[in-house]
Amino acid sequence: MLTSADFATLRLTFQVASLATILMLLFGTPLAWWLARTQSKYKGIINAIVALPLVLPPTVLGFYLLIILGKNGPIGQFTTQLGWGTLPFTFAGLVVSSFLYSLPFVVQPLQTAFSAIGNRPLEAAATLRASPLDTFFSVVLPLSTSGFLTATVLGFAHTVGEFGVVLMVGGNIPDKTRVVSVQIYNHVEALEYSQAHWLAGGLLVFSFCVLWLLYSSVNISSSTQLPK
Amino acid sequence: MNTSILAKFKLSYGEFKLDVDLSLPNSGITVLFGHSGSGKTTLLRCIAGLQHAPEGFLSINGVIWQDSTKHLFIPTYQRALGYVFQEANLFAHLNVNENLHYGLKRLKNSVDTIQKESIIQLLGISHLMARMPDNLSGGERQRVAIARALVLNPQILLMDEPLASLDWERKQEVLPFLIRLNQQLKIPVLYVTHSKQEMAQLADYLVLMSQGKVDATGRLAQTLSRVNLPLAQDRQASCVWDVCVAQHDSVDYLTQVAFSGGRLYLPMIHLEIGDTLRIQIFARDVSITLDISTQTSILNILPATIVDIYHDEMGQSVVSLNVGEHTLLAHITQKSAVFLDLSVGKSVFVQIKGTSILN
Numbered sequence: 182m183l184t185s186a187d188f189a190t191l192r193l194t195f196q197v198a199s200l201a202t203i204l205m206l207l208f209g210t211p212l213a214w215w216l217a218r219t220q221s222k223y224k225g226i227i228n229a230i231v232a233l234p235l236v237l238p239p240t241v242l243g244f245y246l247l248i249i250l251g252k253n254g255p256i257g258q259f260t261t262q263l264g265w266g267t268l269p270f271t272f273a274g275l276v277v278s279s280f281l282y283s284l285p286f287v288v289q290p291l292q293t294a295f296s297a298i299g300n301r302p303l304e305a306a307a308t309l310r311a312s313p314l315d316t317f318f319s320v321v322l323p324l325s326t327s328g329f330l331t332a333t334v335l336g337f338a339h340t341v342g343e344f345g346v347v348l349m350v351g352g353n354i355p356d357k358t359r360v361v362s363v364q365i366y367n368h369v370e371a372l373e374y375s376q377a378h379w380l381a382g383g384l385l386v387f388s389f390c391v392l393w394l395l396y397s398s399v400n401i402s403s404s405t406q407l408p409k
Numbered sequence: 410m411n412t413s414i415l416a417k418f419k420l421s422y423g424e425f426k427l428d429v430d431l432s433l434p435n436s437g438i439t440v441l442f443g444h445s446g447s448g449k450t451t452l453l454r455c456i457a458g459l460q461h462a463p464e465g466f467l468s469i470n471g472v473i474w475q476d477s478t479k480h481l482f483i484p485t486y487q488r489a490l491g492y493v494f495q496e497a498n499l500f501a502h503l504n505v506n507e508n509l510h511y512g513l514k515r516l517k518n519s520v521d522t523i524q525k526e527s528i529i530q531l532l533g534i535s536h537l538m539a540r541m542p543d544n545l546s547g548g549e550r551q552r553v554a555i556a557r558a559l560v561l562n563p564q565i566l567l568m569d570e571p572l573a574s575l576d577w578e579r580k581q582e583v584l585p586f587l588i589r590l591n592q593q594l595k596i597p598v599l600y601v602t603h604s605k606q607e608m609a610q611l612a613d614y615l616v617l618m619s620q621g622k623v624d625a626t627g628r629l630a631q632t633l634s635r636v637n638l639p640l641a642q643d644r645q646a647s648c649v650w651d652v653c654v655a656q657h658d659s660v661d662y663l664t665q666v667a668f669s670g671g672r673l674y675l676p677m678i679h680l681e682i683g684d685t686l687r688i689q690i691f692a693r694d695v696s697i698t699l700d701i702s703t704q705t706s707i708l709n710i711l712p713a714t715i716v717d718i719y720h721d722e723m724g725q726s727v728v729s730l731n732v733g734e735h736t737l738l739a740h741i742t743q744k745s746a747v748f749l750d751l752s753v754g755k756s757v758f759v760q761i762k763g764t765s766i767l768n
Contacts, residue, residue, distance in 0.1 A: 301498050304459050307485040308492035309512030309557065315486075319511070323502040 183379055189356050190364040190380075197272070197347075197360060198340040201279040205287040205336045206329075208280075213291035214317070232289070234282045243349025246278050250350070270352045275360070278350040279340045287336040294328025295321065334395045338388055413471070414565065414597065418455045419464035427451050427462070427621040435470055435565075437613030438591050438598040440629075442605075448621035449601045453567050456599065457492050458485035469564050491558030491596075493568040497550035499542035505553050506538040512561045525560050531593060532556045532586050548579035552586060559594070566598045572607060580607075587611060588768050609633075609649050609689050610767045634729040634736040636719035641727050641738055646692040648738050649767065654684045663708075670733025674708040675764055687767040692738035694762040697728065699749055701758055709761040713737065715753055718746065726751075730759060737761075 183191075216228060234242055250268040251257045257267045268274035298321060306316040322329075344362040351358030353367070361380055368377035413435030420427045427448045433439050441449040454460040456467060458474065461482060467475040469490075474483045499508050513525070529535050532552045542550060551571055558566060571587075572580045588611065591598065602608055608615065608629075615632040617624040617640065625632055633648050635641055652666040652673065662677045666686070673688075680686060701710055713730040720726050726746040728739045737759060751757070 301494065301496065302500060304485075305492075305494065305498040305500070306511070307459065308457060308490065310486050310515035310561070311511070312484075312486050315515070320500060320502075324500075 184376070186355065187364060187376065187380060190359050190361050193272075193356070193358075194341055194360040194362075197275050197279055198337050200276050201283060201340045202287070202333060202337045204276070204280050205284055206333065209284060209287040209291060209332065209336075213288045214295055214321075216288070217292045217295035232285050235285050239282065239343065239345025240349060242282060243278065243346040246281070246346070246350050250274060250277070269350050270354060270358060272357060275347055275351045275358055278346045279343060282343055282346045283336050283339045286339045287332040290328045290331040290335065291325070294325035294331075298324050330398065331395060334391055338391050342384070342388065413469070414599075415466065415468045416452070416456055417466040418452065418462040420451070420455065420460070420462040425451075425621060427455070429618075429621075429623050431616065431623060431626065433597075433599070433616070433626075434614050435597045436595060438587075438600050438611050439614040439616060440608045440612035441599060441601045441616045441618060442603070442608050442612075443618035444603055446620075447618040449603075449616075449618050450569055451621075452618070453569050453599060453601050456565075457490060457567055458483065458488055459492075472564070489561075489564040491561055491563035491566040493551070493554050493558050493566070493571045495570045495573050497542070497547075497554035499545075499550055499553060499557070501542055504539055504541050505534065505545070508542070508553060509538075509557050509560055512557060516561060524562065528556050528559045528594075531589060532559075546579070547575050548582040551575065551579075551583055555583075555586070555590070559590070559596070563596060566596050568598060568600045570601055570603070572604070573602070584610060585768070605645060609647065610687065612649075630736055634716075634738050636717045636727040636729050636738070641692070641729070642719070642721055642725075644693065644740075646727070646738055646740065647689050648692070648736060649687060649689050650735050651685055651687050654678065654680045654682050654686065656682065668733060669735050670713070670731075671711055673711075673761070673764065675766070678766065688764045689767050690737060690761055690764050692727070692740040694764075695737060695739035696760045696762070697730075697739055697741055697745070697749060697751065698758045698760060705760065707760045707762055709764075710758050711761070713757055713759045715751055715755045715757060717753060718751060720746070730757070732759065 212231070216224060247269055248254050249256050252261060252267045261267060268277055302320050302324065303316055306320045311319060342362065344366070347358070347360055348363055351360070351363070353359055353363055361384060365377050365380045368374070368380065414433040415431070416433065417430045418427055425446070425448070429448070429452055441452060443449045451460060455462045455465060462477075464477050465475045466477065467473070473481060474488055475481060500511065503511065532555060534549065534552050534556055537545065537549060537553065542553070545553065555571065572583055575583065584607070591611070600611060612629040614627070615629050616626045617632065617638065625635060625638055629649055632638070633640060633646070640646060650668055652668045654664060655667040655672060656665040657677065658665065659677075663674045664676070664678045665672045666675055666688070675688070678686065711732050713732045715728060716731050716736065717729045718726055720743055724743050726741050726743045728741060728746070728751065730737045730739065739759060749757070
């Protein structure tokens, strides 16, 4: 059965994934809106940067994050000057790296949903006295609920499932940065296969149920597409 | 003409250039007519502010919506307009009632509910209020879209080919509502179309456009009868008259209608005496004679005065005539024009072989 140490990793995983998902939605929504609407020449490069974690080995991302966020890195120096210390091997570091790693899983479904809405409902709203911000909340959000559902579920589930980045940036510190995927690795290393089974099996069932629910509830036709 | 709409725009993208300077009446239906690519929809979008012409001046009943010399551009959502798109563009997540209230909720000063109800009645959509847009027919959707724009009590109603996406039957379903709307509400309408039929049925005032420029403007009847315009030279050229039911001859199954130049016989129409209707007379159905022949099957022979003549290169002459204060077009051969020695100012008789009733 699961030990209290296992439960601690579950709790931590849930906290990291929830916080990262909230941050991704807050930051990803305007970013996806911009990407869906803009004709700026920077669209391509921003799209590429957001999508990078989809193709990079997590260790590459983790390695560079470690360097940039570390005490000699540009962001590390900045956070040290602010008196926050450095981010690697902290809870905040885990959230930040999860945020970057899972962001495409939030941005891409939203961007697809926003693009699918097109110009027409926005123009109709403008002729009905709705300001652009008003239009976003009264027309765009309700018309892209399935995109938001997909983005939230995928962002959360993907953060729960990450391993390479959290190991590189978070380390393996009990109660502080040790998440479920790392704990499974620890169990296997220690040949505690039964413990590993409980956690791994749990994650498998969790992931399957989440995706099952998602694909059953969201009409994955033209309006929403999962990132490939 | 009470000109309270001034619109002046210059804009270009790619090959296309729009360059217009218009003053339009602030009542009735003004039809912007032209082929696709003539710039009529772009002009309408500039008036709505959906498109921002870099050079432009626009004032509606004295309120300035754009003045590029003063860097003034009121965004669409702050303009007191109603807009009906080619596709109804209803919000798919709201039912009909919620669609109607979307704009109403955002108005600063409330519109009285009597007007709202009368618009719902006028467009015949009261039984649809709880339906979602996906469960409406194309014609119903467009009627809801028109109502949604009208309940805001706009200063001007802009309609961009509102019937173009509908099939013939749906068109016939929506058209009567548009005509009634014009008779009952005092909102000026700018109506974009490339359909001659819709233009003839709806227009009070006409703006002819091609290649981003205005070719001619004027009251419908006068503009249709300008012989030097392609519209008058076209094989389908016609004139449109607003006439009044004067008398029914039930024995002959005919109705007499009155207009400024006398009376016309039409096949029996089931309207009350005094009702007005719009009829269309095709130029090819009008012939010219110098004296009244009594030995003819044609009923409608009226005295007329020649106003203008245009001879084309294909042996055809386009003649515009005054019958009372109404203008009429006749297409005859140049050979006949020469034979009858037709000239401007000459008094003749016109024989009208057929008329069609528009509404």
